[in-house]
Amino acid sequence: MLGERLPGGPGRAAGGGVIVAPLPLFLRPLLAPSDDPVGPAPAPAPLAPPAVARRIDPAGARARASHDLLASQLRARTTAAPVPVSSTAGYARLTPEEQAQLTLLTTGDNPIANATRAQVDALTSSAAFRAATPDQQAAMLREVLQTPALKQMNQVDAHREAPVPPIAGPTEVKSHRFKNPDGSYTNKPALRYDVTIDGRVVPVFVAQPVDPNSTQPSVEQIAKGLASLPPESRSRVNEVRVDNKPNPEAFMYAGDDGIVNIWPPKWKQAQPQIDAIMLHETGHIISSQEWGSSRRPEPEWKQWEEAAKKDGCVPSEYAKKNSREDFAETYALYMMVRSTPQEAAVRAMFPARFAMIDEMLKNA
Numbered sequence: 001m002l003g004e005r006l007p008g009g010p011g012r013a014a015g016g017g018v019i020v021a022p023l024p025l026f027l028r029p030l031l032a033p034s035d036d037p038v039g040p041a042p043a044p045a046p047l048a049p050p051a052v053a054r055r056i057d058p059a060g061a062r063a064r065a066s067h068d069l070l071a072s073q074l075r076a077r078t079t080a081a082p083v084p085v086s087s088t089a090g091y092a093r094l095t096p097e098e099q100a101q102l103t104l105l106t107t108g109d110n111p112i113a114n115a116t117r118a119q120v121d122a123l124t125s126s127a128a129f130r131a132a133t134p135d136q137q138a139a140m141l142r143e144v145l146q147t148p149a150l151k152q153m154n155q156v157d158a159h160r161e162a163p164v165p166p167i168a169g170p171t172e173v174k175s176h177r178f179k180n181p182d183g184s185y186t187n188k189p190a191l192r193y194d195v196t197i198d199g200r201v202v203p204v205f206v207a208q209p210v211d212p213n214s215t216q217p218s219v220e221q222i223a224k225g226l227a228s229l230p231p232e233s234r235s236r237v238n239e240v241r242v243d244n245k246p247n248p249e250a251f252m253y254a255g256d257d258g259i260v261n262i263w264p265p266k267w268k269q270a271q272p273q274i275d276a277i278m279l280h281e282t283g284h285i286i287s288s289q290e291w292g293s294s295r296r297p298e299p300e301w302k303q304w305e306e307a308a309k310k311d312g313c314v315p316s317e318y319a320k321k322n323s324r325e326d327f328a329e330t331y332a333l334y335m336m337v338r339s340t341p342q343e344a345a346v347r348a349m350f351p352a353r354f355a356m357i358d359e360m361l362k363n364a
């Protein structure tokens with residue numbers, strides 16, 4: 001599932017990039033649909049800060065609290081030019097493994113390295129970092145290792161838009177099933193459009209009536225989104241359903257039935273976001289089809305968690321939510337960098353998980 005932090009609204013940095021607003025209040029436990037591959041929601045914590053990925057750094061709350069204090073000072077007065085992190089006293093206090101991980105995550109021109117480098121530069125140029133003791137600096141650098149600068153993969157701007165593929169229709173459908181946030185279904189009248197890509201038809205059902213002020217993506221945007229997917233992703237999409245009623249929990253959702261459910265988002269979404277979120281959702285389709293849902297988990301999910309531990313980093317903040325979201329975000333990253341000059345560097349950051357995706361695609 002994806003959409004809790006929709007880009008494009010308040011909080012979206014001008015000119016694209018990082019969402020800096022605090023977590024919205026609606027980041028509350030999901031009303032998981034019955035076949036949600038994400039599984040039951042965790043215990044409620046409506047106003048708590050986002051969970052920190054303990055699997056990467058089990059360091060205690062003390063370091064975090066000290067970081068929070070320093071981070072607030074950092075925001076208050078950021079002054080000097082960035083210095084090479086490797087020349088700082090805090091860096092010298094990191095273990096060789098931590099140093100290697102930091103180097104890996106900040107080297108090269110790719111979505112992860114670019115975001116992490118900006119994060120480290122902001123940190124080392126801050127008055128707070130410069131005033132900190134070596135141990136405090138080391139704690140702040142460890143925080144970088146476990147808190148990715150990228151919130152979601154759909155913040156990556158590198159993107160090429162696909163042309164609009166042929167769309168036939170619409171034809172009127174008296175009644176079609178639409179998924180509700182609680183996992184139940186409501187039958188609604190709909191318009192059916194048939195999108196043809198590479199000789200295969202993907203039907204798009206749009207619930208009627210559509211509010212003229214609706215924020216929902218247009219059929220053309222959805223068709224372009226489908227066309228932008230890698231073939232391995234698109235072949236898994238059996239149908240798209242566009243509801244006419246918002247779901248406060250999500251913008252899109254997809255599971256092992258290969259149906260992409262879309263609800264009107266809080267704000268109108270641009271094509272790059274629609275494409276990237278659709279790619280993320282196909283990660284859920286593939287993983288739940290190949291490795292099972294949370295109620296019927298296959299051993300691959302255990303292997304995935306071990307692979308994530310071995311890799312020691314997460315592709316985005318959203319990926320920390322659970323292993324299903326970690327897969328969807330890693331899968332989106334894998335597809336974004338595949339066959340590009342960035343692939344080798346990113347593969348080096350996520351070697352165990354990329355190898356599992358290689359294997360999955362080979363056997364699928």
Ligand SMILES: [Zn+2]
Nearest residue numbers: 001002325328
């Ligand atoms: Zn998701």
